[in-house]
Amino acid sequence: MRVILFDLDGVLYQGEQLLPGAVDVLAWVRAQGIPHLFLTNTSSRPRSAIVAKLAAMGITITADEVLTPAAAAAAWAARAGVEPLALFVAAATREEFTGLARLADDAETGAAAVVVGDLGAGWDFATLNRAFRLLMDGEPQLVALGMTRYWRAEDGLRLDTGPMVSALSYASGREPLVLGKPAPAFFEAALAKLGVAAEQAVMIGDDIIGDVQGAQRAGLRGVLVRTGKFQPADLERGVVPDGILDSIAELPDWWERTGGEAGGSA
Amino acid sequence: MRVILFDLDGVLYQGEQLLPGAVDVLAWVRAQGIPHLFLTNTSSRPRSAIVAKLAAMGITITADEVLTPAAAAAAWAARAGVEPLALFVAAATREEFTGLARLADDAETGAAAVVVGDLGAGWDFATLNRAFRLLMDGEPQLVALGMTRYWRAEDGLRLDTGPMVSALSYASGREPLVLGKPAPAFFEAALAKLGVAAEQAVMIGDDIIGDVQGAQRAGLRGVLVRTGKFQPADLERGVVPDGILDSIAELPDWWERTGGEAGGSA
Numbered sequence: 327m328r329v330i331l332f333d334l335d336g337v338l339y340q341g342e343q344l345l346p347g348a349v350d351v352l353a354w355v356r357a358q359g360i361p362h363l364f365l366t367n368t369s370s371r372p373r374s375a376i377v378a379k380l381a382a383m384g385i386t387i388t389a390d391e392v393l394t395p396a397a398a399a400a401a402w403a404a405r406a407g408v409e410p411l412a413l414f415v416a417a418a419t420r421e422e423f424t425g426l427a428r429l430a431d432d433a434e435t436g437a438a439a440v441v442v443g444d445l446g447a448g449w450d451f452a453t454l455n456r457a458f459r460l461l462m463d464g465e466p467q468l469v470a471l472g473m474t475r476y477w478r479a480e481d482g483l484r485l486d487t488g489p490m491v492s493a494l495s496y497a498s499g500r501e502p503l504v505l506g507k508p509a510p511a512f513f514e515a516a517l518a519k520l521g522v523a524a525e526q527a528v529m530i531g532d533d534i535i536g537d538v539q540g541a542q543r544a545g546l547r548g549v550l551v552r553t554g555k556f557q558p559a560d561l562e563r564g565v566v567p568d569g570i571l572d573s574i575a576e577l578p579d580w581w582e583r584t585g586g587e588a589g590g591s592a
Numbered sequence: 593m594r595v596i597l598f599d600l601d602g603v604l605y606q607g608e609q610l611l612p613g614a615v616d617v618l619a620w621v622r623a624q625g626i627p628h629l630f631l632t633n634t635s636s637r638p639r640s641a642i643v644a645k646l647a648a649m650g651i652t653i654t655a656d657e658v659l660t661p662a663a664a665a666a667a668w669a670a671r672a673g674v675e676p677l678a679l680f681v682a683a684a685t686r687e688e689f690t691g692l693a694r695l696a697d698d699a700e701t702g703a704a705a706v707v708v709g710d711l712g713a714g715w716d717f718a719t720l721n722r723a724f725r726l727l728m729d730g731e732p733q734l735v736a737l738g739m740t741r742y743w744r745a746e747d748g749l750r751l752d753t754g755p756m757v758s759a760l761s762y763a764s765g766r767e768p769l770v771l772g773k774p775a776p777a778f779f780e781a782a783l784a785k786l787g788v789a790a791e792q793a794v795m796i797g798d799d800i801i802g803d804v805q806g807a808q809r810a811g812l813r814g815v816l817v818r819t820g821k822f823q824p825a826d827l828e829r830g831v832v833p834d835g836i837l838d839s840i841a842e843l844p845d846w847w848e849r850t851g852g853e854a855g856g857s858a
Binding site: 434446447448449450451452454455458459462475476482483484485486488489490492493494495496497499 | 700712713714715716717718720721724725728741742748749750751752754755756758759760761762763764765
């Protein structure tokens with residue numbers, strides 16, 4: 327192994343609190359010169375907000391070290407010349423799509439792609455139905471900014487992007503292009519950015535499906551941490567992680583035990 | 593064959609208008625003493641409203657002759673002793689669940705079953721999320737009052753029950769018990785109510801998938817009428833109906849030709 331892909335929420339921090347070992351592990355990664363990226367399915371915030379959030383907790387990273395579904399979607403649309411886009415993404419995420427042609431936010435026809443992210447409580451019936459009507463007009467691509475099932479808010483579990491994409495896909499009969507864990511295309515985008523093959527990479531996350539199974543299906547190793555959304559029953563879901571850590575603090579030991587290489591020796 | 597299952601909309605009537613033969617065929621069924629049920633996927637109205645609608649068009653039936661997904665769900669819950677129920681159904685449909693223990697409409701825990709119907713614009717984020725949280729507490733059964741994708745409202749297409757069930761199933765990982773055509777469980781509920789085996793029953797409908805294929809997959813015969821939503825392209829979808837009628841008016845001839853028995857001889 328030569329590179330590490332980190333999930334953020336539930337691995338480095340939870341809520342506004344760093345998790346044990348987060349600062350030390352990032353210092354270790356940098357000291358060892360191990361190439362890395364932070365892969366997050368967050369579709370409610372731009373990379374700049376993620377960088378700012380980590381900075382406020384005492385961790386310095388750059389936007390270029392972060393890969394989000396929105397950043398990957400914008401790159402796809404620009405590369406494929408797909409326009410106009412109908413954006414169903416959080417207001418703050420719209421900055422990732424700067425420079426791309428978009429439909430007005432009340433349009434019900436004319437989209438070349440319908441981009442679905444985490445609108446949270448913004449998903450009222452009229453909004454979901456507008457996305458559906460757009461999908462039934464012509465043959466726009468349904469683009470999913472991840473297929474995350476839910477996240478743990480302070481007041482309890484909350485539906486994330488995946489269920490809304492599932493609803494729209496079922497209703498319209500269209501298969502989504504998924505940019506986000508656990509879709510292979512998202513891991514492949516990360517590998518390409520780091521210039522390595524799948525077998526040279528490990529993904530560390532708290533989601534047995536999104537992080538661990540997703541990485542494994544794309545040919546990477548997948549390591550689970552017992553923090554964040556982890557629940558013991560996750561280990562009975564038919565996925566065998568390549569490693570299980572009580573927290574990210576155990577990563578350096580695991581890396582050395584399992585033959586990870588420092589960047590300098592690659 | 594000994595019993596007949598009728599679809600309603602598009603078979604006996606369309607909009608507010610009776611279709612040709614509807615009155616005569618129902619008179620024939622009764623004169624012959626052929627046991628029958630009316631099977632409809634409507635999840636926004638109780639059986640009493642369906643009975644009233646038919647009465648207004650000049651056809652008299654009783655609620656007990658009608659099987660809706662809600663009625664089938666209530667029968668299932670009563671039979672299996674499943675309670676309390678969390679109901680996500682149209683206000684008018686709630687009467688089908690009279691006598692069964694229900695959760696309060698703001699409860700987020702404690703459901704033995706989460707029953708999902710067509711709430712229309714009532715599906716705001718908080719409501720969908722509450723259904724999800726209930727599904728994540730314990731192991732309640734997700735019950736779908738049909739899996740209809742959408743319907744055509746006056747102002748355009750509208751999401752129906754299916755997409756919401758799809759969202760909740762995806763988010764919670766729970767498979768729905770689907771009570772509504774074309775799910776086998778719904779046809780089986782009808783057979784149980786009439787006390788016959790699948791091969792003794794024929795389903796008459798205008799939906800090549802929901803009515804004809806659904807019935808055939810449950811072991812019944814499926815007959816298609818060329819009224820309602822029927823389109824010639826329906827015959828190119830890989831389903832071969834056991835009979836094709838220009839309208840319900842041709843049913844008595846078909847029944848006699850194919851060896852249907854009168855109730856009196858059974």
